[in-house]
Each structure stands twice: as C-alpha cells, then as structure tokens.
Amino acid sequence: MRDGRTERRAVTIADVAAMGGVSTATVSRALSEPAQLRTGTLARVTAAVQQSGYRPNIAARTLRAGRAMLALVVVPDIANSFFSDVLRGIEDELSRHHYGLLIGNLNNGRAREAQIVDVVRAGQVDGVLLLNGRIPHGGGQSLTQTGVPAVAVCETVEGALFPQVEVCNREAAREAVAHLAALGHRRLAYVTGPARNVLERERQAGFREGLAAAGLDGACVLPGDFTFAAGAAAATVLLAQEPRPTAVFAANDEMAIGLMKTAWRAGLEVPRDLSVIGFDGIEFADYVQPTLTTFRQPRRELGQRGAALLVRAMLGEVIPAYEARLRLPATLLVRDSTGPAPKENTA
Amino acid sequence: MRDGRTERRAVTIADVAAMGGVSTATVSRALSEPAQLRTGTLARVTAAVQQSGYRPNIAARTLRAGRAMLALVVVPDIANSFFSDVLRGIEDELSRHHYGLLIGNLNNGRAREAQIVDVVRAGQVDGVLLLNGRIPHGGGQSLTQTGVPAVAVCETVEGALFPQVEVCNREAAREAVAHLAALGHRRLAYVTGPARNVLERERQAGFREGLAAAGLDGACVLPGDFTFAAGAAAATVLLAQEPRPTAVFAANDEMAIGLMKTAWRAGLEVPRDLSVIGFDGIEFADYVQPTLTTFRQPRRELGQRGAALLVRAMLGEVIPAYEARLRLPATLLVRDSTGPAPKENTA
DNA sequence: CTGAAAGCGCTTACAG
C-alpha cells in the first residue's frame, strides 16, 4: 500500500497517542476541546504533542469533519492593485478565525468561472467571497446552487440573497457634483466605467442625481473602462467640446489621472482650466501633480466586514436581513485638482 | 455517525460506480488514467459522471494520494501592487498544471511565518514559492526542514539550495549610472531600500560598480525603505546638499516618484535641474509628470518561471544546478525624467 | 473523563 513518495513520514495522531499512553480520541480532544480533559491527561498529551512536533493532517480533518477551514475569494483581476487592500482586510479577518484564504482569479474574464465552481463542488472551501459582481457559473451550475455560503464585497450582485458589503457609490457621486457645483462649475463631464459594471451604474446614477440637485440639466458623458488609457482617450474627446466643460468627474482614479496627464500635455492647467475629481483614493492619487481630489474607499474595512459576515455564515449562522446589506461611506478628499470655475469670457 | 451539517450530501464516487455498474476503482481510473479502460466502460462511466455531476472530493484524494495539488506563495505584503503581476504569472503557470494557489501573507513582518510553516507541516501544500527573500521559521523549525520543495522568486535567499528566479538587479543598477554619466552627470545620489533587503544590496552594489566604471569616486547615499514617503524625505535631504547632485537613482519607483514630487514642490524642475531614475516599471511611472525613466521588470515572467520550476520539483524532479538560478534582464525605459546635466556656473 | 471503533471519500497494489 505504500505509494511512490518516499519522504520521511510525518508524525500522526497515533504516534502522539502512543507517546502519551492515551487513545487517539483523547489526543484529538486535547487539541479541539481541552477543557473536557482531566488536567493530568491534558498535560501528558500536550507534552507528547510538543515533543513530537505533531501537526494534524488537514486533509484527514477536512474529510472527517466535513469542513475545510478555507474560504475562496473570487477576484476579477489579481493584478489590479485596488483589490490588494481589500484582500488584506479579508485575510486578517479570516485568519483571526483560523480560516485560510484561497484565491480564485478570473483574469477579467469568465472562462475561469467554471474552475471556481469546481473548487467549491469539490468541497475544498467552506465559503466564498465574491469581489467580481457576478455569481460564477460553470458546468451547467451556478456557484450558489452548490449551497456553500457566499458574501459579495465591493461589487454587489443584483437580486442576490446572500449578504453584501459595498461603499455608498451613489451618495459619493452626488457629493462629487455638489463639490464641483459649489466651486461654481456649471458645465460638467463624467467619464464612465464599463457599461455593465455595477459600480459604474451607481456612480453614474449618483452623478445624474447630483446634476439635478444642482439645477444642471445636462453634462458631457465620456465612455471609459477604468484604465489609465481610457482616461487619456476621454481627455482627447473632452478637449474637442465647445464650450468645453470646466470640471470632470471620473468613475475611478486611474481614469482621472490618465485624463489629467493628457490635459496637461494639451496645455491645460489643472485646476485653473479644468477641475478633476476621481474615485477610490488609490495611494498614487496623492503623488500626482496636482494631487487628485477623490473619494477614499475603506478598502480594508470592506474586506474585513465581508469576511466577518462570511465566517458567521460558514459557522452555520443565518445572517438576518438587516445585517445582510452593509453600506460603508466613501470620504471626499479635497486636494489640489479641484478649484473654482474659470471666469467666463463669453457672456 | 452523522455530524451536525445537514447540507444535501454531495455525489460520491460510490454513487457514480453504482450508476455505471462498475467498481469505484474503475471510476477513479476513468478520471485519472482513461487510456487504461475499455472504450465501452469508459463511455459508461463518463456518462454517469456527467449525469450525476460528480466532482471528486479533494480532501479524500489528498489524504489518500499524499498530494494536495496546491502550492503556497509566501508574499511579504499582499497590499503591495508589485506582487500582483508576479502572482498572476504564478497563478497562470500553476493552474496550467492543475495546481491551486494558496496565499500566505506576511504583512511585512515575521510574526506570521509560524503559520506558514504550520500550513506546510499540516500537509496542505505540495510546494512553496517564496517572494519574501527569507526562509520562514516557526515552532522551532524552518520551512526547508519540512522537506517540501521550495523556489524563491524576485527576492533571492542567500545560500539556499533550492532554485531561485531573479532579475539582474546589479547589472541594471550599473546601467542606470552609465545612462546618467552619458548624459554628463557627475554628482549622483542613490536612494536606498531597507538595509537588509537583498534587492537593495544588489542595486547599491551595482550603483557603486557603475560609479567606478564611470570614473566617479563618490556619491550621496540617502536612506530609504521603498515607500513614497521615504522618497519625499530623501528629496529634502538631497535639496540641502551643497553642491547639489544633479541626478538621482532611487532603488524603486515609489521612492523616485515621492522624490520627484517633493523636488517639484521645492521649485526644482525635472529633468532640467535634476534627473531622476527609478526601478521596477510600475504602471504609474508612466503617468507621473514628467514620466519616469526606470527599469521594467518582467514580473509576470518571473512568477511564471518560478512556478514552472516549482511544478517540476513538486512532481519529484530534481532541478539541476544549471537551471536552479534564473536571472532575467531588467530593461531600461528612457522617459522624460532624465536629461542632460545642467551647465555648471561655478568653475 | 476516556476508549474502541466506525467511517469520511478517495486511490492503488494486488489478484485475476
């Protein structure tokens, strides 16, 4: 029955039991519910564990107990730095509860969704955190049909029954317009995210609500996709407008920065000729010239809160509806890229 | 023997065997070595697998086969965007070979190293990729003592016996000096990384070699730690020097950018008054004003190559010495932050 | 408080 692998055999629970003169059941209990053992027994087992350097085999434990103590995080693109901080919050919270973290990277596509579903169906994880705004599908089944608990973070999933944690995108977008309007801007532009993205939809909706609240009845809408390059492209279109908008709200910081750079190259000065405001509060936004006015998202907290909900669900708790939708505020950071509207020289 | 969990029971290999009228052994073979089955048998099993939606339980497979089909990646700081691309390369390669990816985040400290060692000792992974430049220790044992294969990527580990993949840091740093010297700069400065970091040591060594090669016998060395803030702080010191260096090489892009911003605030113009060159080629370096001259690291390839070596080791292959040290080139990207040395007005 | 024993769901040497 021995297989090919000839590495030195690891210490098993049976070895420890023999050393301590107890049964394997007692060793198991010493590790999981020490309070139930007599002090002397516990001491003997603990000593044996120490001395042998015993570590329980996780596969055996998972198989027997039916729990993997592992959560899967589905990320749209692991190379996108936005998610790093969110992941850190998730990891902190999970490891506090002795759960490990498995990363499922979609590479911005859907091809790998089936892999995600497979991992779950193979019993490898006890729960799933979705950062991709969509329920993964694969092999003719959706992730939620597997019955494992799920929580969405950052990008919510419309109509989903599981808990969701997001930032107040709409309210923040409204505030962006109010900020610009208060500076006297009347001709605004908005650079969008990808059309089907939920963040984009919320931010654009908030932008429009903000326009209405400020008594403005139109704005220039420039298509984008959250990349630097899209911001640069939007700038080119913007510069061709007549009359040119005096302020832009970009749906994220990368686009705002790409736009600022291109505007600068074209000879515009920010904020004298053009005010720019972004979204996310990436670290970099504070190191561009001029520094970017934007909204800080509590990324780590978003991750941490989502993970906390998932842990509860993985432990079998049913999350009540009033806790199932967490909305954290985004904070406006007024920096140097927004300023008073330029004086009009045409009446 | 039933436990608390009352979720609907998943399909097991026994169910499929019954459906197909074969033994569980045959089902197992249909999945792992289909060529060994008669076509008819294979077809029947395949149909049963399809119809039942059977997915093998990974814990059971791991326990029995002694392989987890999972690799652990030790990351110094998951919130550092530098690692995202490396991770992506790793993930691509691992998943090509049907290995999963477990993230072990150190949060820039050593406290969690013990957790890492535990995961390995618990048999949860078949191999480890180290991005942290150090062999994790914990519970009186080092990771390498566990006997699992390891590979270091980006930050090498001195004296380690396992394969390592790195970038030619020293050669690149030399080239940085040569580039500046060719532009006529004679008074150079270097902003360091953390003193004990291997990248820092290599880059500083290369910097010094470059000075010698250019016939320069000294330079201003400013301490840093790879952060934006350290770059800003270095700028302050730099500005106080008399005579002031005309060019700076920063050990990474963040510091170069932090330094440029502070220099700009102090009224210096880059590159007219000061040339700046960074290292890493982060995306952002192309969106600062002026764009940053830097070295592009093939991050994805670094990850991919490291993972490829690890996969081979996990499959039992002994990596020959001549393959065990991969050194990929870093490419100089000349952009707008470096220019001719200013004319001297003091003789 | 502790032990004997079943069994989680697989894989694989062995036999035919």
Next chain:
DNA sequence: CTGAAAGCGCTTACAG
C-alpha cells in the same frame, strides 16, 4: 481490463 479491499489520518457518536 476490472474488482475487492485496504487504508490514508483524522473526528465523533456511543458506551462505560
């Protein structure tokens, strides 16, 4: 080519 059966290393209801 296929099956019967052992056994990977745990946990836990059951019994005492």
